[in-house]
Amino acid sequence: MTEISKLAELRKLMQSMERTLGLEELSPVERDIYYAAEELSKDSREVRTYGLIEHTLVQSVSRPTFFRALKSLVQKGYLSQSGNANRGRYVVNDPR
Amino acid sequence: MRSWASDTFYASLAYIGASFLTFWVLMPMQNVFFPEYPSRASLLFLPHGVRVLAAWLLGWRAILAMLPGVFLVFATLGGSDVFLTSRLLAIFIAVTTAPAVFYLLKWLGWDLFPAADRAPCWACIMAVGVITSILVSGLTNLAFGSATAEYFAFLIGDLSGLLFLMFGLFFAFRYFEHKG
Numbered sequence: 539m540t541e542i543s544k545l546a547e548l549r550k551l552m553q554s555m556e557r558t559l560g561l562e563e564l565s566p567v568e569r570d571i572y573y574a575a576e577e578l579s580k581d582s583r584e585v586r587t588y589g590l591i592e593h594t595l596v597q598s599v600s601r602p603t604f605f606r607a608l609k610s611l612v613q614k615g616y617l618s619q620s621g622n623a624n625r626g627r628y629v630v631n632d633p634r
Numbered sequence: 635m636r637s638w639a640s641d642t643f644y645a646s647l648a649y650i651g652a653s654f655l656t657f658w659v660l661m662p663m664q665n666v667f668f669p670e671y672p673s674r675a676s677l678l679f680l681p682h683g684v685r686v687l688a689a690w691l692l693g694w695r696a697i698l699a700m701l702p703g704v705f706l707v708f709a710t711l712g713g714s715d716v717f718l719t720s721r722l723l724a725i726f727i728a729v730t731t732a733p734a735v736f737y738l739l740k741w742l743g744w745d746l747f748p749a750a751d752r753a754p755c756w757a758c759i760m761a762v763g764v765i766t767s768i769l770v771s772g773l774t775n776l777a778f779g780s781a782t783a784e785y786f787a788f789l790i791g792d793l794s795g796l797l798f799l800m801f802g803l804f805f806a807f808r809y810f811e812h813k814g
Contacts, residue, residue: 544691547691547748547754548687548691548803548807549807550748550753550754551690551754551756551759551800552756552800552803552804552807553753554753554754554755554756555756555800555804556804558756558757
């Protein structure tokens, strides 16, 4: 195992700890969007942006804040853009 | 070869750093805040965390990687007594127990070593920390012939040490991620 992969393994270990203990760095808006996405993904594999925006948990969030939080969730690995050519579709990733 | 050298350097350095913090920073504070506590054992023994995490990351290579650091710490604390049979036995126990527990669990079908295709389980590492601590404190106290009360002091110190070390790493990663 290389030095980098040892660090990566340690980081993965810390991530498992922060998720179990609820210490992950999700803002309240990010958390609401993630919960909404999780709920919507129960019906279909992918979640659409407009479906998320209309969800009751997210309705009061302004558009710029919503899209910033969405981008951040993708960067943190909680959501990933669907491989589908159609943008605005996301797949919910389970916290590991 | 280069990888062996760097593993040994970092693992031993981590053990020495954790021991320095434990014996020269935390234990003097412990003596100030708990003067009535009679045991010489640390209630926050960070080196236990280093040996458990090193064993998890390096497997049996952790034995050789930790050896220089553990020997230096024992030599610093005990002087020439480090060559007494009981001390050499304690060094042997300190470096071999954690890897042995990981391999024993793997042999029993519970493989906790890092793998690309699965997420690590920190609670399982803590469980290994508990098993290792019970074994290390039991065996070390046998080697030193310490009182029974010391067993519990070692156990508390080891577990809090592992937990605090993991929290320390967690905040260190978070700090460097924000900085970078």
